[in-house]
Amino acid sequence: MIEVSNIEKSFNGTQVLKGISCVFETGKCNLLLGGSGTGKSVLLQCIVGLMKPDMGSITFDGTVYTNSKIDIRQEIRRKIGMLFQGSALFDSMTVAQNVEFPLQMLTPEMSVEERRERVEFCLKRVGLENAGKKMPAEISGGMKKRVGIARAIAPQCTYLFCDEPNSGLDPLTSIKIDELIHEITHEYGITTVIVTHDMNSVIEIGEHIIFLHQGKKLWDGTKDEILNAEVPELKDFIFSSSLVRAAKRIDEETEGGMAAFAEGSESGGGI
């Protein structure tokens, strides 16, 4: 479990995060939802330690991360896997070398054979068992995301962070990536935090959703509760999605569209 308490962050006098407090639950896909420029990615970067918050604290399973000693921060960082928006694969390495890299650096006690087995396992887990020898420039955007996930889970991370995992992907590939993240979260019981503004992801994998607006947390709850949330900004955000608007229109016409939406979300299959 990750606890974020009263986080504030400003850039050149502009306050981007305004006292955000929230909890990311273990074994669940926690979604940080919000429009562009609401501070989602900044909050994520503060949590993983790429940015230092001006105020507040972040705790990983009871261990305070912010302002703690470098050894403690390093220990926590080694339990973190992250999927970046642009995948951030090392372009001088092959796909297999990318996945092997954190193992080489973080677990020197592993033998070459053990590392190779782990890489094969991770690549197979994300459905890329035949792409190990390819360079990142030779694979598609969706495959890059899969390699990013494989690299993140290779050192058996406890916390998985995904910064807009669906950006730049077609809807079908997006769903597959969402499903993969969801499966991995439950398979390994890890705490997953996903930054997104995609309502499809909410429907697919939003087990715990935190809605941010203008640097503040306005709402949190489950995907089943989100449609009944009485927060105007959240309603505006949800119904800006053409998918949800269509479901609402069907609902108005047939008195069942939103129910179908909820059913779709429960089954994990979406609309």
Place this chain on the structure above:
Amino acid sequence: MLTTFGSFVLFLRGMVTRTERLSVLWNRTIDEAILIGVDSIVIVSIVSAFIGAVTCVQIAYNLTNPLIPQSTIGYMVREMTILELAPTITSIVLAGKVGSSIAGGLGTMRITEQISALEVMGINSTSYLVLPRILAALLMFPMLVILAMLLSILGGYLAGTLTGVMTAQDYIEGIRTDFIPYNIVFALIKAVVFAFLVSGISAFKGYFTTGGALEVGAASTGAVTNSIIAILIADFALAALLL
């Protein structure tokens, strides 16, 4: 400017405070040494051979006094090459080739979040990415400068004898006259200092790139120009201090 210098010092300190394992550092340094050193042999060879040749021909053109022996041309080529041309011109060439490569490479890694990926993994990115580059430069620059010295003197010999401005015997006599071994040491000290300046400044410029492709280009240009200015200032300072 003072703030930038302070940031540079902190950047260097961060690089050596939490270093990666020695085996990782060694492998990375060897990889970088190949990129910095081996891949620069051709350009350094061409530049230094022609500089030696041009120096020889131009000195011969200016030395018209019959009282000055022809061997003076060889002597002057050697002195200019060892003291100034080989270390300084080679380092300026390498500032263009290696400096832009370091800044461009690190800048691209920064904007594509590869450096952030290293940091999230708990790896000290400056130690992993920058320290091997600086160590490799410190190792390879002196070697390339020695190569440049040899090829410049050889270039001067070929130019002098093939164009007929002097005999081979005069040239060899000239390059053996009043040889001071300390000059070689001085040139190598200069090479090490220039190596540190080029690799350090270029890495600093690239590592702190923000924005996109345009800024990566600007970082590379800034790295080259700043490195060349730093080389020239250091060149004067070292000459004033050590000669």
